[in-house]
Amino acid sequence: MKxxxxxxxxxxTVGMTAATAFADTCPADYPGGNINFLVGFGAGGGTDTVxxxxxxxxxxxxxxxxxxxxxxxxxxxxxxxxxxxxxADGLTVGVVSNTTxxxxxxxNADIGYTHEDFAYLGTGMVLNYGLVALADAPYGNLEEFxxxxxxxxxxxxxxxxxxxxxxxxxxxxxxxxxxVAVPGQGSAAALQEALGGHVxxxxxxxxxxxxxxxxxxxxxxxxxxxxxxxxxxTMTAMESGVDLSIEGHIIFIMNGDTPADVQSCLAxxxxxxTSSESYIEFLxxxxxxxxxxxxxxxxxxxADASAFYGDRLAQ
Amino acid sequence: xINADRIQGIVVLGFGITLLxxxxxxxxxxxxxxxxxxxxxxxxxxxLISGLGLAQIVLARPGGSVPAGKExxxxxxxxxxxxxxxxxxxxLGFLPIACGLMIASLVLLRERRPLWAATTLIAVPFFVWxxxxxxxxxSLS
Amino acid sequence: MLDLSLMLAAFADVFTPTNIMFILGGVIxxxxxxxxxxLSIIMALAIAVPLTYGMDTLAAIAFxxxxxxxxxxxxxxxxILLNVPGSAESAATTMDGHPMAKNGKPLKAMKYALYHxxxxxxxxxxxxxxxxxxxxxxxxxxxxxxxxxxxxxAFTVIxxxxxxxxxxxxxxxxxxxxxxxxxxxxGMATPRFTFGVLELYDGVPLTAVSIGALAMSxxxxxxxxMRGSDQKTxxxxxxxxxxxxxxxxxxxxxxxxxxxxxxxxxxxxxVIxxxxxLGSTTAxxxxxxxxxxxxxxxxxxxxxxxxxxxxxxxANSAVVGANLIPLLTLGIPGNIAAALLVSAFIIxxxxxxxxxxxxxxQLVYGMFGAMLVANFCNLxxxxxxxxxxxxxxxxxxxxxxxxxMLLCFAGSFVITxxxxxxxxxxxxxxxxxxxxxxxxxxxxxxxxxxxxPQLEGAVVxxxxxxxxxxxxxxxxxxxxxxxxMSIGSIIYLGPRKKKKPLDxxxxxxxxx
Numbered sequence: 001m002k003x004x005x006x007x008x009x010x011x012x013t014v015g016m017t018a019a020t021a022f023a024d025t026c027p028a029d030y031p032g033g034n035i036n037f038l039v040g041f042g043a044g045g046g047t048d049t050v051x052x053x054x055x056x057x058x059x060x061x062x063x064x065x066x067x068x069x070x071x072x073x074x075x076x077x078x079x080x081x082x083x084x085x086x087x088a089d090g091l092t093v094g095v096v097s098n099t100t101x102x103x104x105x106x107x108n109a110d111i112g113y114t115h116e117d118f119a120y121l122g123t124g125m126v127l128n129y130g131l132v133a134l135a136d137a138p139y140g141n142l143e144e145f146x147x148x149x150x151x152x153x154x155x156x157x158x159x160x161x162x163x164x165x166x167x168x169x170x171x172x173x174x175x176x177x178x179x180v181a182v183p184g185q186g187s188a189a190a191l192q193e194a195l196g197g198h199v200x201x202x203x204x205x206x207x208x209x210x211x212x213x214x215x216x217x218x219x220x221x222x223x224x225x226x227x228x229x230x231x232x233x234t235m236t237a238m239e240s241g242v243d244l245s246i247e248g249h250i251i252f253i254m255n256g257d258t259p260a261d262v263q264s265c266l267a268x269x270x271x272x273x274t275s276s277e278s279y280i281e282f283l284x285x286x287x288x289x290x291x292x293x294x295x296x297x298x299x300x301x302x303a304d305a306s307a308f309y310g311d312r313l314a315q
Numbered sequence: 316x317i318n319a320d321r322i323q324g325i326v327v328l329g330f331g332i333t334l335l336x337x338x339x340x341x342x343x344x345x346x347x348x349x350x351x352x353x354x355x356x357x358x359x360x361x362x363l364i365s366g367l368g369l370a371q372i373v374l375a376r377p378g379g380s381v382p383a384g385k386e387x388x389x390x391x392x393x394x395x396x397x398x399x400x401x402x403x404x405x406x407l408g409f410l411p412i413a414c415g416l417m418i419a420s421l422v423l424l425r426e427r428r429p430l431w432a433a434t435t436l437i438a439v440p441f442f443v444w445x446x447x448x449x450x451x452x453x454s455l456s
Numbered sequence: 457m458l459d460l461s462l463m464l465a466a467f468a469d470v471f472t473p474t475n476i477m478f479i480l481g482g483v484i485x486x487x488x489x490x491x492x493x494x495l496s497i498i499m500a501l502a503i504a505v506p507l508t509y510g511m512d513t514l515a516a517i518a519f520x521x522x523x524x525x526x527x528x529x530x531x532x533x534x535x536i537l538l539n540v541p542g543s544a545e546s547a548a549t550t551m552d553g554h555p556m557a558k559n560g561k562p563l564k565a566m567k568y569a570l571y572h573x574x575x576x577x578x579x580x581x582x583x584x585x586x587x588x589x590x591x592x593x594x595x596x597x598x599x600x601x602x603x604x605x606x607x608x609x610a611f612t613v614i615x616x617x618x619x620x621x622x623x624x625x626x627x628x629x630x631x632x633x634x635x636x637x638x639x640x641x642x643g644m645a646t647p648r649f650t651f652g653v654l655e656l657y658d659g660v661p662l663t664a665v666s667i668g669a670l671a672m673s674x675x676x677x678x679x680x681x682m683r684g685s686d687q688k689t690x691x692x693x694x695x696x697x698x699x700x701x702x703x704x705x706x707x708x709x710x711x712x713x714x715x716x717x718x719x720x721x722x723x724x725x726x727v728i729x730x731x732x733x734l735g736s737t738t739a740x741x742x743x744x745x746x747x748x749x750x751x752x753x754x755x756x757x758x759x760x761x762x763x764x765x766x767x768x769x770x771a772n773s774a775v776v777g778a779n780l781i782p783l784l785t786l787g788i789p790g791n792i793a794a795a796l797l798v799s800a801f802i803i804x805x806x807x808x809x810x811x812x813x814x815x816x817x818q819l820v821y822g823m824f825g826a827m828l829v830a831n832f833c834n835l836x837x838x839x840x841x842x843x844x845x846x847x848x849x850x851x852x853x854x855x856x857x858x859x860x861m862l863l864c865f866a867g868s869f870v871i872t873x874x875x876x877x878x879x880x881x882x883x884x885x886x887x888x889x890x891x892x893x894x895x896x897x898x899x900x901x902x903x904x905x906x907x908x909p910q911l912e913g914a915v916v917x918x919x920x921x922x923x924x925x926x927x928x929x930x931x932x933x934x935x936x937x938x939x940x941m942s943i944g945s946i947i948y949l950g951p952r953k954k955k956k957p958l959d960x961x962x963x964x965x966x967x968x
């Protein structure tokens with residue numbers, strides 16, 4: 001099993017690599033028209049919200065016109081495949097999640113692309129996945145949860161995405177206990193089932209934070225490489241000895257044939273937004289951070305994540 | 316006795332059997348016994364359709380309705396016009412396509428009053444285009 | 457929880473000129489978008505969300521809620537005037553609304569729809585304000601096992617709507633189930649019936665299907681009837697001329713006569729709304745079906761009976777307020793409209809969750825105030841709007857129907873931003889038209905198509921949670937009660953059906 005590289009790319013070095021590695025400078029005549037942000041998910045979701053916020057911040061900073069449109073379908077796959085047919089003029093940007101580029105090509109025979117077909121401009125938000133349960137459950141951490149599952153014979157965990165199912169399988173394998181992933185229609189539905197006590201725990205990316213702050217839920221384990229700011233006492237899965245770290249990113253991509261200097265225009269603009277105070281504050285309202293890995297960092301992270309999921313899914 | 320309902324029953328039963336012996340086994344992953352089995356609902360639909368088709372054949376009431384030939388011809392014309400419009404949309408853009416569709420409607424509806432014909436031909440496409448691309452800022456091609 | 461001084465302060469926040477202007481603007485926008493076939497209210501909301509970036513939080517939320525509320529009123533207009541539902545949720549309104557309009561009472565039908573829509577909306581807002589917390593607990597108790605049972609009950613109740621041929625109605629429903637299975641399955645995410653078409657991975661798009669099967673097939677029927685008729689004798693889609701007062705006014709006595717229907721409809725709408733994922737289309741049909749079966753003279757439904765309009769419109773509007781219950785109490789959006797509201801909250805730096813009431817009490821009460829104000833704006837705008845729509849529809853059918861066709865065409869394009877949506881719409885329109893022609897219930901098809909994904913997902917989850925152990929059902933009393941109700945409704949409906957063959961019901965949305 002592989003550890004995702006997020007551990008090795010700390011937030012501080014990311015900004016530097018983004019700034020120094022991108023020697024290409026943006027051509028003076030860019031953009032020369034409207035820029036299109038195509039969101040691979042429906043209106044109102046987390047990816048959509050981030051895309052629209054970043055677009056409006058870039059507009060304010062540069063005076064460019066950015067049209068944001070939703071092209072949902074197959075976890076961003078429909079949009080991503082369409083992106084490869086679009087002109088490589090740097091005016092069409094896809095806004096996707098790690099599922100689109102790192103998982104879809106492994107699970108989906110008709111997808112028609114791999115993560116290598118795209119140019120990566122950066123990332124806009126990190127989702128800190130955590131394993132959470134009701135506060136009044138008879139377990140308060142991962143160890144107790146595993147003991148509970150062993151006593152009961154099994155435990156159920158509601159999940160909202162395929163990467164979460166992979167995490168459940170990894171936990172079950174490590175502790176040699178029967179953990180059942182209960183697939184829901186998105187993470188809100190998964191959260192609802194956990195709150196109603198219909199499942200024993202759930203894996204969540206963001207919506208559980210207000211529940212934890214309200215004292216309704218506890219984080220049993222943090223599934224990212226580092227501990228979560230809202231649950232500093234909860235150990236990560238890796239600290240508990242599980243070789244598992246998943247995290248989610250909202251990723252900005254382009255047709256891979258786009259010239260490097262044109263790519264740098266938006267990569268720099270995105271970098272400027274994600275390091276701005278107002279944007280960081282905006283995400284802080286959702287207990288999240290931008291965690292922009294920059295063009296090269298993102299490409300490297302996606303390559304590693306793709307290898308990780310490909311490996312897990314092949315089993 | 317042969318009647319319209321009975322013929323429809325035969326078509327429905329035929330489709331149901333096709334589903335069960337060909338479409339579901341070919342296009343749906345089956346994991347029998349697993350709670351996650353993706354083929355459960357498609358198979359159930361196949362059995363339902365077959366069973367109901369059979370019931371339709373057996374219990375058909377006399378004198379099912381059939382659309383008149385002339386009306387059916389008009390229907391086919393409109394559908395063909397819509398299909399052609401959808402095919403040409405990416406090539407020609409929305410406004411020419413919309414005007415073409417309006418011309419087809421006017422011909423099919425035999426509208427002769429010039430003022431109303433002009434409204435349909437020019438004002439309607441422009442209104443729809445304006446509504447979607449300007450008011451709602453959604454691109455139409 | 458009800459802090460009176462805070463409430464008064466919050467209500468005072470609403471009554472600023474800016475907020476009232478945004479509420480009014482939102483209601484007008486919603487009613488127009490709702491009334492235009494092919495334009496969905498979700499589309500309007502998605503467009504409205506970015507517009508609210510610059511507004512203050514209360515104005516933004518008030519604006520979005522007003523758009524949503526306006527939409528529930530607007531959809532009934534073309535359903536009544538043209539037999540073309542402006543949105544899927546008003547499809548049940550066509551069944552009695554359009555016959556009443558054809559009987560020379562188009563304004564009266566629109567008034568029935570407006571008054572009952574606003575009543576349902578207002579009542580469900582009051583329930584939200586007073587009873588959100590206990591209702592949220594009820595909704596939380598609805599786990600996969602209970603949802604499975606509820607879906608089974610919904611299927612049996614809806615089967616009362618299948619029309620004059622039970623078998624044909626059930627065939628329609630079976631096809632609805634089949635089409636709903638296209639796309640990635642809810643358990644293992646394997647593609648089913650996708651034939652290598654990536655666009656089908658998320659299933660056949662619901663909006664395109666409902667535009668095609670409900671709206672476009674109605675437009676086609678209208679177009680073909682124009683083609684058949686002599687233009688000089690009947691040039692408008694529906695005659696607005698020669699109305700008497702009796703034909704265009706709804707008296708209080710007439711409104712009050714539907715009170716039992718409205719209460720049942722309101723109850724159904726509120727319960728459906730409080731449970732995430734079911735939606736107002738289901739509520740409208742369920743309420744129509746239940747009310748028809750509860751009536752002494754079910755055969756009157758479908759012939760232009762005001763009770764049919766009241767049943768559909770009260771229920772689909774009652775969903776709107778109730779939908780916010782899981783959002784405001786738990787931070788869980790119950791439908792797409794609520795999800796868009798969440799993104800508006802987040803943009804303004806507020807993360808909805810269980811602490812929303814404590815941390816943002818004044819905002820939440822301000823929002824309640826805005827909802828109440830929006831209801832009255834809805835009533836006022838609707839009164840003026842229906843005269844406007846009546847005027848629009850008095851244009852010749854050779855303008856109105858092609859315009860509706862073009863709107864459906866454009867509307868299905870923007871769903872996916874590609875021709876794929878248009879193709880789905882055309883294929884659905886073909887099937888819709890053929891089903892009308894051969895007497896198969898489109899309603900049964902659409903409802904089965906709507907409910908199946910909910911049912912299938914719930915079945916998968918229920919089997920996983922209970923570990924496929926039927927005995928586990930015994931620890932789910934709500935589910936047992938719901939299943940008992942399903943069995944009861946089958947027994948209750950079965951023999952009754954034979955005694956009274958319900959002629960002509962559900963032919964209505966088919967425009968015959």
